[in-house]
Amino acid sequence: MKRMIASVLFSWAVATGVAGANDQKELDAVGKARAVALAAELRCLVCQNQTIADSHAELAVDLRRQIHVQIAGGKSDAEIVDFMVTRYGDFVLYRPPFKATTAFLWLGPALFVLVGVIVLLRFLRTRRTRAQSDVPLTEAQRKMAAELLAGATPRESQ
Amino acid sequence: MIPEIGQFALILALLLSIVQGVLPLAGAARGNPVWMGVARPASRGQFLFVALAFGCLAYSFVTNDFSVLNVANNSNSGLPVPYRFAATWGSHEGSMLLWVFMLTGWSAAVSIASRSLPEEMVARVLGVMGLIGTGFLLFMLLTSNPFDRLFPAAQDGRDMNPLLQDPGMVIHPPMLYMGYVGFSVAFSFAIAALLGGKLDSTWARWSRPWTTLAWCFLTIGIMLGSWWAYYELGWGGWWFWDPVENASFMPWIVGTALIHSLAVTERRGAFKSWTVLLAITAFSLSLLGTFLVRSGVLTSVHAFATDPKRGVFILIFLAIVTGGSLVLFAVRAPKVGLGGKFEIVSRESLLLGNNVLLAAACGSVLLGTLYPLFLDALQLGKISVGPPYFDSVFAPLMAPAIFLMGVGPLARWKEARIPDLAMRLRWAAVIAVVSAILVPLIAGEWTLMKSFGYLLAFWVFAASLTSIRERLLVGTQLEWSRLGQLPRGYWGMIAAHVGIGVFIIGVTTVKSYEVERDVRMDIGDTVAVGGYDLKFEGTEEVAGPNYSAARGTVVVSRNGKAVRTLHPEKRFYPVQQSTMTEAAIDSGLFGDLYVSLGEPVGDRAWSVRVYSKPFITWIWGGCVLMALGGFLALTDRRYRASLAQRSALPAHAASPS
Numbered sequence: 094m095k096r097m098i099a100s101v102l103f104s105w106a107v108a109t110g111v112a113g114a115n116d117q118k119e120l121d122a123v124g125k126a127r128a129v130a131l132a133a134e135l136r137c138l139v140c141q142n143q144t145i146a147d148s149h150a151e152l153a154v155d156l157r158r159q160i161h162v163q164i165a166g167g168k169s170d171a172e173i174v175d176f177m178v179t180r181y182g183d184f185v186l187y188r189p190p191f192k193a194t195t196a197f198l199w200l201g202p203a204l205f206v207l208v209g210v211i212v213l214l215r216f217l218r219t220r221r222t223r224a225q226s227d228v229p230l231t232e233a234q235r236k237m238a239a240e241l242l243a244g245a246t247p248r249e250s251q
Numbered sequence: 252m253i254p255e256i257g258q259f260a261l262i263l264a265l266l267l268s269i270v271q272g273v274l275p276l277a278g279a280a281r282g283n284p285v286w287m288g289v290a291r292p293a294s295r296g297q298f299l300f301v302a303l304a305f306g307c308l309a310y311s312f313v314t315n316d317f318s319v320l321n322v323a324n325n326s327n328s329g330l331p332v333p334y335r336f337a338a339t340w341g342s343h344e345g346s347m348l349l350w351v352f353m354l355t356g357w358s359a360a361v362s363i364a365s366r367s368l369p370e371e372m373v374a375r376v377l378g379v380m381g382l383i384g385t386g387f388l389l390f391m392l393l394t395s396n397p398f399d400r401l402f403p404a405a406q407d408g409r410d411m412n413p414l415l416q417d418p419g420m421v422i423h424p425p426m427l428y429m430g431y432v433g434f435s436v437a438f439s440f441a442i443a444a445l446l447g448g449k450l451d452s453t454w455a456r457w458s459r460p461w462t463t464l465a466w467c468f469l470t471i472g473i474m475l476g477s478w479w480a481y482y483e484l485g486w487g488g489w490w491f492w493d494p495v496e497n498a499s500f501m502p503w504i505v506g507t508a509l510i511h512s513l514a515v516t517e518r519r520g521a522f523k524s525w526t527v528l529l530a531i532t533a534f535s536l537s538l539l540g541t542f543l544v545r546s547g548v549l550t551s552v553h554a555f556a557t558d559p560k561r562g563v564f565i566l567i568f569l570a571i572v573t574g575g576s577l578v579l580f581a582v583r584a585p586k587v588g589l590g591g592k593f594e595i596v597s598r599e600s601l602l603l604g605n606n607v608l609l610a611a612a613c614g615s616v617l618l619g620t621l622y623p624l625f626l627d628a629l630q631l632g633k634i635s636v637g638p639p640y641f642d643s644v645f646a647p648l649m650a651p652a653i654f655l656m657g658v659g660p661l662a663r664w665k666e667a668r669i670p671d672l673a674m675r676l677r678w679a680a681v682i683a684v685v686s687a688i689l690v691p692l693i694a695g696e697w698t699l700m701k702s703f704g705y706l707l708a709f710w711v712f713a714a715s716l717t718s719i720r721e722r723l724l725v726g727t728q729l730e731w732s733r734l735g736q737l738p739r740g741y742w743g744m745i746a747a748h749v750g751i752g753v754f755i756i757g758v759t760t761v762k763s764y765e766v767e768r769d770v771r772m773d774i775g776d777t778v779a780v781g782g783y784d785l786k787f788e789g790t791e792e793v794a795g796p797n798y799s800a801a802r803g804t805v806v807v808s809r810n811g812k813a814v815r816t817l818h819p820e821k822r823f824y825p826v827q828q829s830t831m832t833e834a835a836i837d838s839g840l841f842g843d844l845y846v847s848l849g850e851p852v853g854d855r856a857w858s859v860r861v862y863s864k865p866f867i868t869w870i871w872g873g874c875v876l877m878a879l880g881g882f883l884a885l886t887d888r889r890y891r892a893s894l895a896q897r898s899a900l901p902a903h904a905a906s907p908s
Contacts (some may be wrong), residue, residue, distance in 0.1 A: 096647065109874070123302050129767070133638070133639075134637075134639050136635045136637065142491065142494075142637075143486075143491075144638070146486075147484075147486040147488060148484075148486075149486075149832070149849060149850070182632075182633065183632060183633070183634045183635075184633040184634060185635070185638050186634070186635060186636055187635050187636070187637025187640065188637070188639035188640055188643075189634045189635065189636055189640065194626060194631045194632060194634075195622075195634065197618075197622075198618060198619065198622045198636065198640075201614070201615065201618045202611065202612075202614070202615035202618070202644040202648065204823070205610070205611035205614045205615060206608070206611045206646075209607035209608075209610060209611050210607060212602060212607075213604060213607050214595075217595045217600055217603075218595070220589060221592070221593075221594065221595065231451075233452065233517075233518070247833060
């Protein structure tokens with residue numbers, strides 16, 4: 094068992110190149126994927142606007158290691174995120190949590206579409222009844238009509 | 252001397268812009284042809300003076316005149332000449348000058364290419380552009396003078412930010428601004444039409460090519476920015492939903508809606524008010540983008556509060572432009588006629604539906620970009636809104652829009668029938684579904700998300716093919732000779748739509764199949780990524796023109812055969828004491844190998860990031876196709892024919908066919 098752990102640790106150290114990584118266990122594929130996904134959702138607080146997955150900053154490296162350790166320690170994603178939030182506040186989350194102050198942020202897009210579609214449908218309905226059918230032809234239509242009558246192919250629209 | 256000439260030229264340009272903004276508009280209102288006649292010479296004069304000022308600033312940069320504050324702060328004698336030239340727009344002041352340069356350029360272009368337009372229209376359009384110019388020239392002269400002197404002159408400059416020292420800096424900002432500012436033409440046409448009370452299809456016809464042209468430049472500009480970020484930042488991303496990116500993306504979305512809405516207004520005389528509103532919005536968003544990027548609110552609301560001069564000026568200007576236009580719109584729009592009649596299902600309504608989705612998408616991006624600023628300003632806490640948010644709201648809004656994109660070109664104007672459309676598109680749907688299931692299966696593991704991306708892409712391709720096929724059909728016979736007769740405007744649309752499909756293929760494939768390895772590599776170590784073996788052969792010190800670099804050598808081999816050698820670099824720029832990662836990329840049609848050096852670990856070893864990014868070039872290829880589509884549409888016969896007609900016919904008789 095000891096030898097196995099040692100070899101795992103060795104391969105991890107080689108694989109990550111993180112100095113002082115001796116305290117870390119190699120993650121399985123699922124764990125790795127979770128670590129990558131989590132890192133992509135968290136903000137590097139000392140950078141301009143980067144996720145900790147993207148950043149080369151020391152803090153980002155440190156936080157990536159932290160995620161790694163916690164996943165290896167059996168923590169769930171939610172627990173790790175909670176840990177980060179207690180440490181750094183909501184600012185660290187690139188996916189803002191849903192609460193009273195962010196309700197409009199999250200519901201806004203759906204609201205836009207809903208209002209847009211309702212207005213659109215009402216507009217189309219009322220417009221159909223309002224638009225007179227005897228609108229005089231535009232120049233373009235008249236020309237098209239002339240072309241049609243002359244037997245030419247009407248120029249198609251895009 | 253030269254900087255003073257530049258400054259003087261700017262002042263003269265300001266005076267001319269005031270003349271251009273006042274006399275022609277007054278002349279158009281009072282029917283005074285002499286006043287209206289001022290518009291053209293004034294706009295050309297303004298362009299010449301701004302060009303002169305721009306030339307003076309560029310000269311100061313290229314000749315290292317460190318007695319100019321702007322040059323001393325943003326350039327350095329060690330900087331290679333192309334970057335010194337690009338440094339002209341590398342600073343806040345310089346980029347504002349580029350903004351005005353572009354504006355006056357567009358305005359001069361309108362003055363030249365508007366011979367067939369009624370005098371009143373030309374006077375109003377150029378008048379509005381003159382007023383915009385006045386605002387920006389005042390802004391520069393009052394708060395951001397690029398020619399301010401530094402006394403005593405600096406020994407040497409503080410250098411350009413090393414991140415910007417890249418060919419991308421030479422080409423990306425001019426392209427982006429060409430697009431950004433180009434929407435001022437569509438805006439001015441809309442305001443002119445509102446002022447004149449003539450919102451008809453002729454107006455749409457005139458502003459359409461200008462809008463398309465601006466949109467093409469903006470597409471190219473955004474694409475170049477994305478590509479630049481990809482190879483320069485060293486972590487292989489191509490879009491970060493950064494507020495600065497969103498600032499350019501929002502006008503693009505609205506511009507896209509505007510292009511489609513203009514098509515309906517021109518063809519069918521419908522949606523006039525909506526089209527005008529989009530034109531106002533597109534330009535207002537360009538201004539808002541300028542405000543966001545230039546005022547400093549993005550870095551911190553508080554930084555903005557401590558030095559608010561610039562921000563407040565742009566904000567007031569934005570309020571005047573947008574508010575004024577909207578008031579004018581509110582007064583005039585109710586009198587606008589409805590245009591041609593159409594049914595609830597028709598090409599008109601499908602295009603309008605697409606517009607609603609695009610507008611909602613733009614609204615969401617705006618919401619996500621401004622929300623943290625508002626929360627912070629109201630002291631309700633600091634939050635970050637980043638890629639996870641935008642990805643999860645943007646994709647669901649775009650998916651139905653892309654579905655409609657396949658249907659729209661096949662629907663008839665005035666009235667379409669859903670059963671008929673379903674019949675005609677059934678094979679396209681089958682092809683899309685089968686490809687969506689098969690492609691991820693062949694490539695490996697199948698997931699719903701991957702499949703959905705491919706579904707949209709293949710839907711676009713198949714629907715476009717269906718559309719082309721129908722155009723070639725005579726009875727039941729495919730008439731290939733008709734291929735050459737289809738108008739270029741049509742091909743432009745197909746190219747742009749296929750571009751969207753190509754783009755989606757790129758995005759989906761990269762997201763689904765990219766491989767990232769973050770490894771420590773000693774000399775001789777190898778790492779396997781995407782079917783390639785990469786062997787690290789160490790680094791050597793090399794000297795660049797104004798930096799020193801550790802240059803790595805990585806040999807790429809496939810099946811034991813060396814195919815390529817890559818040289819990622821870690822550069823150190825002594826003037827600004829900063830380190831830059833220069834990634835090495837083996838780019839190909841079906842994917843990139845991306846290698847970037849992290850930090851040295853121990854004596855000879857480095858931490859190295861290696862990515863395999865399948866199909867990533869398709870992302871930018873798709874954008875290029877979209878822009879090409881736009882340019883193709885601009886060369887359509889109807890524009891060329893009308894150019895020929897213009898010289899032969901008096902203005903009002905030019906046929907709007």
